[in-house]
Amino acid sequence: MNSWLLASVILLILAVVILIVCMIAVIKPIKNTVTVLLSHADGIQKQMNGIQTQAMLLSATAEKMKYDIEYKKETVQGVVQSLKNTGEVLNQINDSSQALTSKVMQKAAEDPVRQAQVEQWTNTAMGFLKRNG
Secondary structure: OOHHHHHHHHHHHHHHHHHHHHHHHHHHHHHHHHHHHHHHHHHHHHHHHHHHHHHHHHHHHHHHHHHHHHHHHHHHHHHHHHHHHHHHHHHHHHHHHHHHHHHHHHHHHHOHHHHHHHHHHHHHHHHHHHHHO
16 A cells, blocks of 8 residues: 555544544533523523413402402492482482471461461470470
């Protein structure tokens, strides 16, 4: 075999070995860096999971508060409506009692016997009060 060919093969083998050693020297720090980046990515993912859980809980709480506020709003509106209805009923009762009182007063004014009875009872009550007072 030719010596030049042998030297070329040895140089080629030596170059391949040096290339492999250089690749290992470069890949090893990159591997460490990638490992550190992956561990940081896992930490960030865990934090994001925690944040996502808290956001879901906050959203659920906000939704509960929304329904609670809506329920209380409806309840207060019901109370206000009931008060309005109560006022209307009281006005009707007042009108009815005034009408009834007017009728009774009118009948009493038209009947002289009743007027005399009212006057007699009034005098009796006043006399009783004067004696005990």
